[in-house]
Amino acid sequence: MKRLALLLILLTGTLGVPPALAQDAGADARRAAEDLEAASVLLDSAEDAADRVAALTDTIRAYEDGLAAMREGLRAAAIRETELTRKLQAQEQEISQLLGVLTAMSGRASPGALVHPQGPLGAARSGMLVAAVTPGLAQRAADLRADLEEVQALRKLQQNAAQRLAEGLQGVQQARTELSQAIADRTDLPQRFTEDPIRTAILISATETLQGFADGLSQIPAEEDQGGPPMPDIHALKGTLSLPVRGVVLRRAGDPDAAGVARPGIVLAARPGALVTTPTAATIRYNGPLLDYGLVTILEPSPDVLFVLAGLDVVYGQIGEVLPAGSPVGLMPAPTNASTESEGGGAGRSETLYIEVREGDAPDDPLLWFATDKG
Template sequence: MTRLALILALLAGAGAVTAQDAGQAAREAARALEQAAVLLDEADSARDRVAALTRTVRAFEDGLSAMRDGLRKAAIRETELARKLATQETEVAQLLGVLSALGGQAQPTTLLHPQGPLGMARSGMLVASVTPALADRARALRADLDEVTALRQLQENAAETLQDGLASVQDARTTLSQAIADRGALPVRFTEDPVRTAILIAGTETLDAFASGLSQIAEDEAPQNLPRIQDRKGTLPLPSSGVILRRANEADAAGVKRPGIVLATGPQALVVTPTAATVRYSGPLLDYGLVTILEPQANLLIVLAGMDQTFGEAGQVLPEGSPVGLMGGTPEAVTEILSPSGERGGAGRTETLYIEVREGDRTVDPLTWFAPSQ
């Protein structure tokens, strides 16, 4: 088991530390890491290696995300317990004093009572009824103190593991880029005409116009032979791990509305094909940065914009889950991930991927195709 998988297992098992959903995410991420490692060991061909490395990178990304969330919850829980114990300091001191007195040997003076034997009997009954409650209170306080100790130990052990995990995922991304270059030729549906492509880009001012003219850049195009995905509508996985920042036709800070959704991702996050598709275009476009346009079936286009690096060429047919690009940004430092204020900026999600879906000549809400819970 990798160090990252081990710390994820510890987070998953810390029931009092993290919420149930965080523990489940950690368990799934640990399993995915182990499965990806097995696939990587068994990969024979270059294409198998690309697929295994893709799963490895995504498993690392999900694992680090689960670890970040779990550690943030752990830090918040430790702060809550520290404040709780601080406000109960006087009560704890009194409780310890009473328990110490009850635990000592009875002195002759303790058998005397101002009201005589009857008063002594009543006092004994009162003490007998209070003692179990005091013991329960002591156990609760001891459990809180033990939890604080475990939380601090977990966070101290996480720093080195996080550093290893961040280095490992970066190595996996680099290895993946090389493996893509070495995987050889992919099935090709058409050959791109660079002159027509350049003319089309120069003559369009909007993504809509460019998408409408995509057929002009293809030469000797073969018929579409990919399976239809109409029955998967509404269930496709998002191309990258992240959080939906803006939905279709929601205005941004400048008041601009776009028909697609904006997904907040982590720095250098991997972007993959949500289904088998033909690459209709890959490269810079207008003010969208690097863009990849996929065609899963006739009259259906998926536009992915905002990447820092793209893989694949126009005309290639990619299997589902194939890498098509990497987001930009600088990897987080360990101190940023361990910070309890990890929610700032979307818990480390500093990059934005724009996703647009077109059916024929019209744009549709991407969430009619993608599962919003992803």
């Protein structure tokens, strides 16, 4: 596909100028490009909606990784440009003096300049001194010239990267749209039970907290089991599960927020519009608006275990469906337009996902379940 090939070029090419600034980001970009190419092959060979969902999920993740690598490279370039600019400004007087010396040396000396106050011996000493200093001055001028050329290259890199980021964002947005359609077309997922909207509505109206809703939901049995696969014991995977979204931990369980409220879950900072997936096979127990948490998805990976994901902008799937591991369950809130997301290529994450794990009727620390750096 043309948009995939375009991103392959910009991922592997943009970060290579200058190569010393973005070596790690460039390696990440190349890996993302390889993943993107593999996803495009799967997408071209997809025979049904389920295959398209899997391929598009991989495509979006590859886009996100590639764009993150581009932003990191651009951030490194911006930092380097700032350092060089400050360095050059601080040495502005020295540069002027150096240019004056080089200009004088490059011209033809007048006869008077050859007369030294201390006579021929002083003139000889001065000549020897100038001869000794000249190579150092020339090297200093070459270093400064290299710094100026690097600043110019960095500015050109940043100008080109802004447009290419926008192109990449358009590509990932198209993939998100196609994913939504593929999920709507998917009909072959196992269905563990059918939602009882009346009972769910009563539960929502009777609870005032997320904890209360999750507790009440866990007490509603899936009475209309429709022959879905048996749910595994998730405890064997405890501590090894991938986070539902790529991000960093902002708050741990029990840490108070800005209002002084402590919650039993963790808060992740994620990129706007990032894809959220289920870390393991799970049944959708609820997805939709809830209290002031925005859109919420509650997954049941194992009997008496619930994963609560709150703060989504889009949710996928139907209540009662059994999702394979890595299936998309929603998207993080996105900016109103692509240019907003692309501004400040190295900008930090700006959206948050609240994750709560409940075992039985009690919360458990999510960092005990997910594989993170714990930092």
